[in-house]
Amino acid sequence: MSAVPGQTVGPFFHLGLEYDGMNELVPPGHPRALRLHGHVYDGAGAPVPDAVIEIWQADPQGHIPRQPGSLRRDGWTFTGWGRAATGPDGHYQFTTLEPGATEPGKAPFFAVTVFARGLLDRLFTRAYLPDDPDLLANDTLLESVAPDRRATLIARRVPDGAVFDIRLQGDDETVFLTYPRLRDAWA
Amino acid sequence: MESSQADINREIEAAAQQPGGPQPKIDYAPYRSSILRHPKQPAHLIDPEAVELWAPVFGHRDVADDEADLTIQHAGTPLGERIVVTGRVLDGDGRPVADQLVEVWQANAAGRYRHQRDQHPAPHDPNFTGVGRMLTGPDGTYRFQTIKPGPYPWRNHVNAWRPAHIHFSIFGTDFTQRLVTQMYFPGDPLFPLDPIYQSITDPKARELLIAQYDHDVTTPEWSTGYRWDIVLTGTHRTPLESDTEEEAA
Numbered sequence: 001m002s003a004v005p006g007q008t009v010g011p012f013f014h015l016g017l018e019y020d021g022m023n024e025l026v027p028p029g030h031p032r033a034l035r036l037h038g039h040v041y042d043g044a045g046a047p048v049p050d051a052v053i054e055i056w057q058a059d060p061q062g063h064i065p066r067q068p069g070s071l072r073r074d075g076w077t078f079t080g081w082g083r084a085a086t087g088p089d090g091h092y093q094f095t096t097l098e099p100g101a102t103e104p105g106k107a108p109f110f111a112v113t114v115f116a117r118g119l120l121d122r123l124f125t126r127a128y129l130p131d132d133p134d135l136l137a138n139d140t141l142l143e144s145v146a147p148d149r150r151a152t153l154i155a156r157r158v159p160d161g162a163v164f165d166i167r168l169q170g171d172d173e174t175v176f177l178t179y180p181r182l183r184d185a186w187a
Numbered sequence: 188m189e190s191s192q193a194d195i196n197r198e199i200e201a202a203a204q205q206p207g208g209p210q211p212k213i214d215y216a217p218y219r220s221s222i223l224r225h226p227k228q229p230a231h232l233i234d235p236e237a238v239e240l241w242a243p244v245f246g247h248r249d250v251a252d253d254e255a256d257l258t259i260q261h262a263g264t265p266l267g268e269r270i271v272v273t274g275r276v277l278d279g280d281g282r283p284v285a286d287q288l289v290e291v292w293q294a295n296a297a298g299r300y301r302h303q304r305d306q307h308p309a310p311h312d313p314n315f316t317g318v319g320r321m322l323t324g325p326d327g328t329y330r331f332q333t334i335k336p337g338p339y340p341w342r343n344h345v346n347a348w349r350p351a352h353i354h355f356s357i358f359g360t361d362f363t364q365r366l367v368t369q370m371y372f373p374g375d376p377l378f379p380l381d382p383i384y385q386s387i388t389d390p391k392a393r394e395l396l397i398a399q400y401d402h403d404v405t406t407p408e409w410s411t412g413y414r415w416d417i418v419l420t421g422t423h424r425t426p427l428e429s430d431t432e433e434e435a436a
């Protein structure tokens with residue numbers, strides 16, 4: 001069957017996609033809250049003020065959440081999914097927990113989806129936690145990416161959390177991903 | 188210098204000569220805002236792992252039943268042609284995507300969004316917000332009631348107008364199936380002129396975005412009906428695995 005094509009999220013997505021608490025996978029005051037944030041930039045290095053970032057992740061124990069409640073958060077259930085819109089300065093942020101490794105020896109990461117006005121189809125990428133160089137060195141995806149582009153997939157530790165900038169185009173363009181069944185649909 | 192519709196038409200025609208797949212070309216200059224916002228490197232092919240093999244779960248605590256009726260969100264009735272839009276969300280192998288979130292947003296009947304950045308001098312409708320949410324049923328069916336949105340102008344080029352459309356956000360059973368797109372109405376005269384629609388250079392593929400009028404969805408003395416089925420890409424999990432997990436969840 002032929003997959004329906006994507007279209008841009010457009011300039012008015014706030015109307016349909018925004019809701020209270022969308023970027024707070026845990027409340028900001030949570031003792032283990034991680035601030036995952038960053039900027040989205042275009043090919044001229046200008047901030048993108050109308051992008052939507054979604055993250056989907058394992059919990060700190062590496063379990064993949066199977067609980068509803070991302071749209072109406074109860075303050076207790078970790079659903080593993082959140083959405084953030086960039087502000088006028090191209091900045092987005094999430095309050096979340098650190099993902100754990102889903103299997104021993106696997107590098108933990110956030111699965112990330114990017115939408116924007118001007119972007120005709122959604123983009124997929126990953127944001128890895130930077131802490132364990134051995135795990136990162138042995139990661140299947142990172143190993144398969146040209147060494148000079150690997151850093152685009154790895155968040156940076158900063159005093160207030162982790163920073164993951166997304167560059168849609170240009171010299172340090174983020175590595176975006178595709179998957180076998182998407183290729184089938186595009187063949 | 189601002190481009191004219193004739194300039195854009197020439198660019199659309201030129202781009203249509205290059206073979207393109209059934210997805211939009213993200214490098215599509217007739218849509219001016221795409222020029223600095225598309226990656227130039229090819230997407231990196233990987234086998235999905237871990238969370239990429241799963242989609243977030245949504246349920247009745249996320250979405251109230253009345254969020255699927257965009258005509259009852261205010262004290263009065265919105266102006267415009269009342270319509271029902273329904274269809275099924277299926278994965279690339281034809282299996283229904285059950286209990287999954289569908290979000291929609293749209294302009295009002297006059298072509299105006301309830302959004303601060305929409306400067307089109309068409310009237311707002313105090314009785315219409317233009318936002319709906321729903322969950323798919325066990326057979327993948329979604330259904331919502333709304334009013335038919337109007338076409339609206341935008342600043343891509345001089346005299347640029349978008350065909351009437353409803354924005355859709357859809358989740359599958361894998362992370363990799365995530366889709367945001369736009370549903371259009373049959374016979375819109377703006378189709379050939381719209382660089383967003385034409386960014387899908389395969390005519391058969393872009394026609395998949397057009398709903399069909401369905402008289403069986405139309406209800407007497409109340410509303411007309413449109414049917415639009417949404418086929419996602421294939422899941423990377425085996426059906427058996429996903430079925431058991433779905434039952435366990």
Ligand SMILES: [Fe+2]
Nearest residue numbers: 010012352354
């Ligand atoms: Fe729109």
